[in-house]
Amino acid sequence: MNTNKRTTVHRRKNMKSNKKWSLLALASIPLVMTLGNSMLIPVLPDIERELEISAFQVSMIITVYSVVAILLIPIAGYLSDRIGRKKVIIPSLIIAGAGGIVTGWASWKMNDPYWMILAGRLLQGIGSSGAAPVVLPLVGDMFKDEDEVSSGLGLIETSNTFGKVLSPILGAFLASFFWFLPFWLIPVFCAISIILVMFLVKSPKKQEEPKKFKEFLNSVKTIFKNDGKWLLAIFLIGGIIMFVLFGLLFYLSNVLEEKYGIKGVMKGLVLAVPLLALSISSYIGGKKIGQNKKVMKWCCTIGLFVLGGTTIIITFTENIYFLLAGLFVCGAGIGVSLPSLDALITEGIEKEERGTITSLYSSMRFVGVAAGPPLYAVLMKSSHEVVFYTSGGVSLFAAAVAFIFIKPEKEEKGSKDKKEKEKDASLQPVLE
Missing domain, CATH: 1.20.1250.20 (MFS general substrate transporter like domains)
Known part of the structure; x- marks a missing residue:
């Protein structure tokens, strides 16, 4: 024994x-x-x-x-x-x-x-x-x-x-x-x-047969029919965040050399400043939000508001220390928002459908990554102010989208109503 x-x-x-x-x-x-x-x-x-x-x-x-x-x-x-x-x-x-x-x-x-x-x-x-x-x-x-x-x-x-x-x-x-x-x-x-x-x-053994492609498409349609508004809002916000992040990094990489003469490893260290803030705030935010969707919504909204407000304030000066301090705050704002978006999708979508939705969300984030550098390359030709006014404008727009379209109370109520309807539907043949 x-x-x-x-x-x-x-x-x-x-x-x-x-x-x-x-x-x-x-x-x-x-x-x-x-x-x-x-x-x-x-x-x-x-x-x-x-x-x-x-x-x-x-x-x-x-x-x-x-x-x-x-x-x-x-x-x-x-x-x-x-x-x-x-x-x-x-x-x-x-x-x-x-x-x-x-x-x-x-x-x-x-x-x-x-x-x-x-x-x-x-x-x-x-x-x-x-x-x-x-x-x-x-x-x-x-x-x-x-x-x-x-x-x-x-x-x-x-x-x-x-x-x-x-x-x-x-x-x-x-x-x-x-x-x-x-x-x-x-x-x-x-x-x-x-x-x-x-x-x-070692990959675990499959517990069940995966959906056929037609079923896969139908499940995606059903998800967006039921939860389309808040999901599309999260997709849009995720894309905007990546657009601003990679656009600002691209801008900073160029301006550090051209205006401030910062090159080599020192430039790499300076670029790591907003990313370090992002990482720290993302780690702390992920630990604190738990499973509370209201907290997720407000963390996302406030983080985006901080990002938008700070980038607009940066337009008033080109001082290198003020710029770096502002970008550190921007990184923190992004870091607070991202785990909340991830958690909202994870908590709001059933496990069987989660992989499909998270993959679409990842694609939308890459849209922002793809669009940021070339569009900021065009904006840089205008002025420092145009770069940061644009960043601030789209970030505040994303904050408004989060505030208006992410409604945890309605999502939870809709989920309960949906489950009750499914239960009634399953009992209907027996009652007949």
């Missing part, structure tokens, strides 16, 4: 240990994908000079990556339901790594590498769309207990956050040796992530 108990305890310890290693392996994926995009932000002015291209053209290096991800993330989510998470993640990491090799080789060996760099970034976008977004549902598959799922997702988000802060510093450091070196680090990271996922992650 004692031997059996010891064996059971030993097995449980092994299972927990295996899951920890699986989580660490999975956490490498969002880290790789974040570095693959954000690491290039401080390097963009260097690329612009080396290739003798415009600010708009160099912004396409971020935009091409994001546009492909917008289109393919929902498809990757659907495929991962059909054929398995690992069968989507590993080929996607291979494609992302191949894209890194193409961009690295082209920038190193070719005389006019711009279009080949864009082709490589296109491949990276394809790879990223099938890797990072599939991690979240895989964590949900691995654990049955909700606390374990939350803990696992927390580790994944921490890795993503760490990547955001590290990326501008690492990108600037590598570019101080050779401007194209950041491109070469992407396939190296992808290779490490592939090995970790292959050997440490």
Whole structure:
């Protein structure tokens, strides 16, 4: 009897240990994908000079990556339901790594590498769309207990956050040796992530058959018919936040060199300031909001109001210290808003339909990432004031959308009414 108990305890310890290693392996994926995009932000002015291209053209290096991800993330989510998470993640990491090799080789060996760099970034976008977004549902598959799922997702988000802060510093450091070196680090990271996922992650067995494509489309239509207003509001807000964040980072990367003479690793450290604020406030906000939808709504609304108000105040001066202090506050505002948006979708959508909706939400965020750099490249030609008035205007618009369209009380009432109708419908044949 004692031997059996010891064996059971030993097995449980092994299972927990295996899951920890699986989580660490999975956490490498969002880290790789974040570095693959954000690491290039401080390097963009260097690329612009080396290739003798415009600010708009160099912004396409971020935009091409994001546009492909917008289109393919929902498809990757659907495929991962059909054929398995690992069968989507590993080929996607291979494609992302191949894209890194193409961009690295082209920038190193070719005389006019711009279009080949864009082709490589296109491949990276394809790879990223099938890797990072599939991690979240895989964590949900691995654990049955909700606390374990939350803990696992927390580790994944921490890795993503760490990547955001590290990326501008690492990108600037590598570019101080050779401007194209950041491109070469992407396939190296992808290779490490592939090995970790292959050997440490075990996909759980499927409990039920996935929906057919027609059923999948019908379920999406039903969700938007019932919950369309607040879901579309969250999608729009998520896109606006990413638009402002990546637009301001692009602007800051250029203005630090041109106006303030800040270059290299120091520029990377300065760019990390708003991202550090974002990461800290996101971590604290995620811990504090709990499952209270009213708190989520007000955190989102207030965070966006802080972002909008601060960016408008920044228009009054171009002092570097005031600018950095203002952007630190902006990062904090974004950090408070994002976990609330994530939680509203997680809490407001049934588990069976959550993967579809979160993939669409991820796509909408990438719309903002894609639009930010090129549009800010155009705004920069006007003035400092135009950049920050635009940022403030769209942020305050997003705050108004959050305040007007996200209504937790009505959502909860609608959910209760829906369940009662479904219950009545199920009893109807028996009554007849």
